[in-house]
Amino acid sequence: MNVLVRLYNLKAKHGMTDAAYSDWLIAFSEYLPTGNEIPTSVYEAKKVLSALGMDYRKIHACPNDCILYRKQYADEIRCPRCGISRWKVCKNKKEREGVPAKVLWYFPPIPMFKKMFQSVETSKNLTWHATKRNKDGFIRHPADSKSWKLVDEKWPDFGSEPRNLRLALSSDGFNPYSSLSSKYSCWPVILVTYNLPPWLVMKRKHMMLTLLISGPRQPGNDIDLAIGSIDHIVAYATVMEGDDPSSTVHGAPLGNGNMRVSVYAAVEENAKIPFPVKDEIETVKQAMGSWVAWPTHLIIMSHVKKPVKENVERKRKRRDIEEEDSEFQFSLASMAPTLPDSLKMLCMWGEDKFKERRTISFYMEPEVFGYSRKSFIIGSDVRRLASMREVTGNCISVYQRYLYEKLTTYKMVDMVAFVDPSQIGAVGCGNGTARAQHIKDRLVTAKPGQMFMLPFNSGDHWMLTIIHLDEGTAYFMDPLKRRLPTGDWMSIVETAISMYNVAKNRKGARSSTILKNLAGIPPQPSNKECGYFVMRYMRDIIEDKDLSLFATKWERRGNCQYTQADIDEIRNEWAKFVVIEELCVGRP
DSSP states (O other): OHHHHHHHHHHHHHTOOHHHHHHHHHHHHHTSOTTOOOOSSHHHHHHHHHTTTOOOEEEEBOTTSSOBSSGGGTTOSBOTTTOOBSEEEOTTSOEEEEEESOEEEEOOSHHHHHHHHHSHHHHHHTTHHHHTOOOSSSOOSGGGSHHHHHHHHHOHHHHTOTTSOOEEEEEOOBOSSOTTOOSOOEEEEEEEETTSOHHHHTOGGGEEEEEEEESSSOOSOEEEEESSSTTOEEEEEEEEEOSOTTSEETTEEOOTTEEEEEEEEESSTTOEEEEEETTTEEEHHHHTTSEEEEEGGGEEEOOSOOOSSOHHHHHHHHHHHHHHHTOOOOOGGGSOTTSOHHHHHHHHHHHHHGGGTOOEEEEEOHHHHSSOEEEEEOHHHHHHHHTTOOOOHHHHHHHHHHHHHHHHHTTOTTTEEEOOGGGTSSSSSOOHHHHHHHHHHHHTTOOTTOEEEEEEEOSSOEEEEEEETTTTEEEEEOTTTOSOOOTTHHHHHHHHHHHHHHHTTOTTSOSSOEEEEOTTSOOOSSSSOHHHHHHHHHHHHHHHOOTTHHHHHSSSOOSOOOOHHHHHHHHHHHHHHIIIIIIIIOOO
16 A cells, blocks of 8 residues: 555656556556555556545536535536536537536545544644643744634634644645646645644645636636626626625725725726725726725626637737738828927838838847847838837837947946847747747846846737846836736746756845836826837836836836827937938948
8 A cells, every 4th residue: 555655646746647657557566476456557546545535526616606516506507696508618619518617626634634633743743832832922823823812712612622623725826737828727725734833834745735626717706896886887806805804905904894806807997996095006997906995885796707808809909900000101291290300201201112012121239139130110110100009029129229229328238138029929929938948048148237128018018027137036017007917927037037047057046036016107098008108118217327226216106107298209219210220321
């Protein structure tokens, strides 16, 4: 039995497939004496191990987290609350009967508790909090906390027996296959025994997996949030907690009659939230991706998941942009009178040249992105800049080339470096590993104290990331949400820095990267200025010259705003650089 348990641990540790494990058992049994009882397949091994309490149950669940298909719902094929099918729906809209849409894996904890008391050493440690804990008035153990003492007061019979288990429950989402992929994730629910001494509480052998919830979304109840009356829906959210009025939300007590909710989609972005956080979160738009308190009577339980962004809508948006870009009509008469002179000149040149499908080519020296390459400006790039529409990666990289000349003038080349946005974007730049590798290759060229600017496009939105290797810190600057980014971008940045530390053999470097959100950056007024704001952020950081200023300057939310004149300054610099450097001077 001991041999079988050890072999199964090796299977789990090294990710061995069931087929390989079965072949391994067969080969192993051939070297044992005749008549040995070692199993020869994974199926037989699991049957033996299940007798030790290492069993699990698979329980079907509603995709909207309404019910579990057990007890009175065991034979249902549709959720009695939301009406969604129990079975998985294929791409052709047909149900695969017998294949559940969502599964909850349940690992009974009772056998695990019994094993703890079967060990003499562990059973002694379970009473450590009562027999050997230092009781000097300081909080050294959960037993010193108010919550522990509250349980003792409410249930004195339970509290008087030191062997009674005090458990903590924790859950979080993770990707079991790759930290850089967002295609799949699951949610483990883990129990931790607080009876144990502090040095044993978080040991792996004492952490018990009790539930495993499959699916990319956080399990929970989706809700509609209203303001004024329940008919005025302003946002969609997920309930986080609502039972303890003494718990805090952004430092303030939750209070009676309120729930802690996580807003994931806005219906009315500018609607004021019931409990604003001064200078930080005052509207629904600012609350997206964060936790806020909301009155219970203005929360409507919803059994239908609300899509934050539909793929169909994204495709339609891209198609409309492509159709609009195909019309190369540079009419100076229709342009705004405030259009910068350099941009007017560029458009005038482009009226004829771009109609012939000509391009403006740029040569990017190796010093700009760490390698040499050519970049091209096409008619749609200029037209977008002229009409204040979303800018492309070509526009961003050309502006980085312009900023490199500023760095040279200011003698700051050894202080700031750029990463090519065309190699790290979410679309057309490969998987997460390839993008992290490209960032790492650029980071290994770093000079002491140098920081890197990474303009990143998530598909339809620009944001800026600053990596400071000496500090082990990555700063995120999102002009729209002013929150840490969702998706896999943070994981890619962390992985790239870890790869850099390994490549440079930086043994003294931090084990984990510090991720900071600069919430005080000027916010963009609508959904089309993100690229201009990212270019302006880079310019302001360089113009300040003291690189320690930007983090403290934009760390907390304030009233800092960019005017249209500030954005026009960026557009004028971009166009002037293209006109003078490329059309007049030319490059190899």
